[in-house]
Amino acid sequence: MSRSTPAARVTAEAPRAFPTQSWIDVAVIGVLSLLGILGLETSFGDYNFLLAGLGGLLVGTAVAIIGFRLRLGVLTAVLAGILAYFLLGTPFTMPAQGLLVVLPSLESTAGLALGAVFGWADIVTLGTPVEAPYYMPVLPYFAAWLVALVSTMLASRWLPGRRRTVWRTSLLLIGPVLLYLAGILMGTDEAYYAALRGVAFAVIALVWIGWRRSGSGLAAASAASIGGAADAPRVDRVGSGRLLRRKLLGTVTLVVGAVLVGSLAGAALTPPPDNRFVLRDEIEPPFDPLQFASPLAGFRMYTKTLADTPLFTVEGLEAGDLLRLASMDSYDGKLWNVAGSSGSSGPGGSGSFRLVGRTIPEPVLATSVQNAEVTLTATGYDDVWLPGIGYPHTVDFDDADSRALAENLRYNASSGTAVFTSGVQPGYEYTIDAELQQTYRDEDLEGVPVAQLTLPTVQNIPDVVVAKADEYVGTTETPIDQLRAIEQALKTQGFLSHGLASDGAPSRAGHGADRIDELFTRSQMLGDQEQYASAMALMARSLNYPARVVMGFAPEVPEGSASVEVTGTNVTAWVEVAFEGIGWIPFFPTPDQTDVPQDQTPKPKTEPQPQVRQPPRADNEADDLLTAVEIDDSTEDEQDQGFELPAWAWAVIFGAGIPLLAFFGPLLVIAALKARRRRRRRTLGAGDRRVAGAWEELTDGYGELGFEVPARLSRRQIAEQLDAQSAAQPAGTRTALLDPPAAPTAGPPNIGLSALARSVDRAVFNGQAVDDAAVTRHWTEALASLAAVRASAGWARRLVARFRIRSTRSPRTGRPNRRGKA
Template sequence: MSEERARRKAPRHPEQVSEMRGLAIDGVGALLATLVMAAGFAATAGPGTLARIAVVGSLVGVGLGLVWARRSSLLWLPVGTVLLAVVVGPLAVGLLPSPDALIGATRGVVTSWKDLLTTTPPVDGDPHALYAVYYTVVLSALATTLASARFGRSAAAAGCALVGLGAAVWLGSFEVVMPAAVGVTLLVVLLAWSAVRARFGLTGRAGTAVTVTRRVRPVRALAGVGMVAVAAATAVAVAPLAVGTQDRALLRDRVEPPLDVRQFVSPLVGYRNYRGPLRSAELFTVDHRPADGKVRLAALEKYDGVVFGSAGGRSGDSGVYERLSRARARGGAWADLPRGPEERITLTVGDHTGVWTPGIATVEQVTPVTDSGGDGDRTLPLATLYANPASGTLVTTTGLEPGMAYEVSGRSGVNPSDGEVADAPVADIVLPPAENVPEVVAARASEVVGDEPTPLGRARALESYLRSAGFYSSGQSGEVRSRAGHSADRIDVLLDSEQMIGDEEQYAVAMALMARSVGLPARVVVGFDVPSPDGDGQISVTGDMASVWVEIPFSDVGWMVFAPTPERDKVPQQLAPEPKTSPQPKSIQPPPPPQETVELVSASSPGGADEQLDRWAWLWAFLLDVLILLGRALLLGLLLALAPAAIVLVKMRRTRSRRDAADPRERVAGGWDDLVDTFVDLGAARRDGATRREVADRVAEAYPDLAVRALAGGADAGAFAPGDLADEQAAGYWEEIDRVRSEVRDTHPAVAWWRSRVSLRSLISEDRVRSLRSGGRGLLGRVIGRIRGPRRAHDREWIR
């Protein structure tokens, strides 16, 4: 055997045991420290969600750290960490693995931090923000494990855990859940971990192993406990004095969250006011009429069965509202749609109030114009102006006031003819799905559309049906009764009544929902129809000019306008009222006893459940969830260990059956076979029809110091010698087998020996392995032959 092989086969059992023990200590210590660190996100997520994220993230980070602690290079560590973290990420945040979940986890590596910092805690149930918590836990566990297991520095490992806790606090919220308990627990874990590492000499280059005599151990233990107690008491007493009454400085204070317009009432809700009190009021004035003749308030995309409103939140392009200085149209179908001609109009606010700011289809720039009185307070504040380029909607968070004037630059909407649209397909625009839509919407839309093949034909069919079959009434004085609103019940009444009666609000919502049911991405737009001016002066826009229409996007055309509302002079016929029966008077029942008023406290409002959080109940729930998840992980590990354990048991049963054979000759032959199986599992022998002496020669090349040839001769003598073989001779032969096997075990590291114990090489005969290999090649050849056969026949036919 060469010197290199001799060096590799040299006994390293004590070193291997020490290394495995060190990895186990570092792994357990890093796992406990990371679990305690994750409690810093207590106010960010609920106990169940945080426990799942903490356990999964800690196991992933610690596992990666232990694997890479034994690698000679860390080149692939970032790639491996990102891949494994992304694959396991959906499970950590409570999602089932799927392509969409993996894509979300991949995006979360970059975007989840912004989602966490711009979402009001708690973020329990929002995977977009929970990915940031999960990745923080993974990185903290990985850094802590590498610092201890690879570089052997306890101080660095403790620093990584403390940095992780600081990151959890910095990324968290103003709400704090038992900070003293979390800090003291982490301190105790780190000190105990450092003491255990020093006890077993795992301090590495960062320190020196300390020899602790049996007599000094109790004194040092008591001293350590006393130091921890003093440090904890000092921290609890001094921390409030050091911090004082100042607010905590968090990273979310430095990050400006995107505007969520769902907090504002949809402009479609109060639409009837334009037909009532504001009918003749001058809402605002414009210096000229836009090319498409429309000034819009908002484009609405989301329907929940009650209100048609803006998508808000992070629902694609149509839901993102940013400051006008930073607002930009995203790439893709939204930005690629054609727009109308360039516009520059000046608007002066009159009686129009609220946050929804009049504008044009595409707003690129807004310039405040100081009013004629020079009052600076009436200038439109750009700091509170937000825009969504995809929907062409402006929002002023502080609201509009009379006298504010501003100039809007951008583009108006398109106004194509049906001939220009022709057979154009709808654009690839994704809108939020409509919820709680009445069944009559899809049924009536299917009847109206019929077999119309083109998208424009289906849209025009729906528009024509509503305009021709419906009647107009806004429920004002002197008009037929018409209920306001556009909830699911109101739309159901509109489409399922003998006479359709409503105004722009109901007809536009009905057409948008019907269009979506037949595959057309329709949205509802609230705005004003600006008349042509009589001269060159300002155009006054009143409430009577308010309108609601439907827009559908077509490829290479843009958002096309549809007006499904009947003419205002098309009033419904008066229906004879049904006679009412006078019910017989009933006995008057006594009024019910007064009930106590139960005050409901919102969990997210000030003074609510957040401030009344039972800290100990939260802590016990978190600990219980952590224990349950750790138990499941342990159970999974035990199930995964059943297969190796089954292999070891099968081999032990095989050895016992050979040792307990009735015939001494069979026991001797079985002993040799059992020893050969040991070498086969170690990769040092092959049977392949060789004799015992040939196998012994192969083994002796790798193990020259073992008496393998003598054992092979003894097996041959026991098999072919005349006469009977005594039981004592067979027992002695097995004793030699056990002695040689013990020497082989001492020659190999513990990991290599146990790897051979769970190997399947000796359990599967080499004839079977060769047949499987040849069968696999034969099957592959037959598959390739079937693929190439028709091609070769075609070539021969072409040659002929």
């Protein structure tokens, strides 16, 4: 075979061209993927997710195209895509966490990993709009990156070498279709332009499959209609023009039909929002309030144990403002409690807590009168229930400790109650911007019915409660009049007592059925907010009114004071009843009177009893009552103390370990595979086979460095091709092997590739046994030649070569050459 001309030489540096048809495929895949990503708009609320999705499409597509042009293997291209995912993802997803916005930091690198793994579970349990955790935009970025990388690699590496049938082309639609379904399942009841996006997706996909079904047919028709018979010898100009017109007419008919059928079918078959199937409605939120004790059960702890303990300070509070702690609408005869996450059957239920970000969802039923902004700083408060005011719009954590745990905030929009699952700790500071429920006069509520809400059923209501409710209501008819009658009766007929030593009469704690029964059956009603609020709520529920008990704080705000300190004595409880179109109206049934009338019933006189002399006590009786006890002087902290890494060390390990593992992990795996390949070639088989293995190792090394190693050629022809490619490199980069020095150098001899190829052929084909010395000599020469060409290559080519692993192909068959013969 003659030596190749310089014009036909393919240098190792020249990238191969991306297939022309694949550009169209990549563009269609990108448009369809974008239509699928848009379905997440209802979950995120704004368009920050769209920037992340576009970034994922760009990164995944660019890596796949560059990998094809640089002739990277599939494994190497995937590893390069993973590296680009971490290096380029910060500005698209978490610019606030990046270094100078665009550079990855430890926090953003960790977020890119966490979002790809945990974002799928978080998005279906988060309250919308999704703003926390901070890594949530990683979800559309990761999904778009994965679809773009895989689809572009299929379009450029797999499809061009095969006949374009419908099913082969349709395989490229799997990724965009999965993105579209994810936008539906992870969205909300309100779809984002469902009909328009669905019709556009179907039209683009069908037209693309139809026109790209056969790459040759359309190209021939177009060429014949434009260039004449000379350009398309098998298709006459008239026939090709007719074929092109029929294709255009069919396309227009398909588009018009799809739009009409899609619009009509979408209008008729699209389910109403209440019947849409979305995962967030099927998956139970992870927070269950029943894991914690009822807030109302600890009411007396505030009035007794924490009476003088500063719980938190509040700035921005005005006179008359109430701080809400928890709203309870479930009663089982023992406790008023927040309904469990599985027992909150209606929109007004109190048990459905969703993870939220800085922005809080709008309340289900409320009429706002004004906005209020308060800042709370915890001092002695350490519970999971987060004190707040009104119905918050935003919650901003101001100190570093609470800001780091902001993703633990859960909120119930219907009850206006928030919880901090990790617990509010002393020192936490947060600012709430909220809207306050408008107050109404009784005259304004005369003709207003109560709201039709489905609340958890109350159980074990004492009969005396039902009877007293009927007695207090009397002849009143409207809901507001009946509720005011109950409130007024409890307020005027009862007396206030917290059960303290300073109170005039004892008052038992609790609000179970027995305690509420005792409240009405004693000669005087006696209790505090815990009992009176519980009793009124049970009376309202016995009349089928949607009522709940609210526990919170009512601090006294001095005039002109910028902040107020809240202590346990400020704890209170009240009742709220929902009115249609109005909201939850508060009622305060606890009396102000504390002077309880003394019972005038004379106490029985006691008669003295005769004294009886007791026997003397045994001397050893006191000793028998004593038991030796071993006292452990070590503290709990000393017993639990162990070696723990600081938080910054974990951040460094986690943040830097991911990109280092993504880079060096595959590098070590590929190096191990190459070492195993070299060892098998050098040690297994007869001598001629091991000599052939030296040539295979040499050509694989050239291929990994980016040289074009031709197939179906003899060793001598391959050597000539590689010599030609090396000769075409710029001056100064030729290897010592191709341009040997004038003076001999120490070490193993360097010979040209052609001479090495002839030597290998002689050893393989002469029919004589090849001894170990000849095997060692051929391997030494092959490795020396490969080391020389590596040394002349640039550092970038050497780095890429480390991530590539090439398998020698037989020159005649293209299959692995297991016999080592050319």
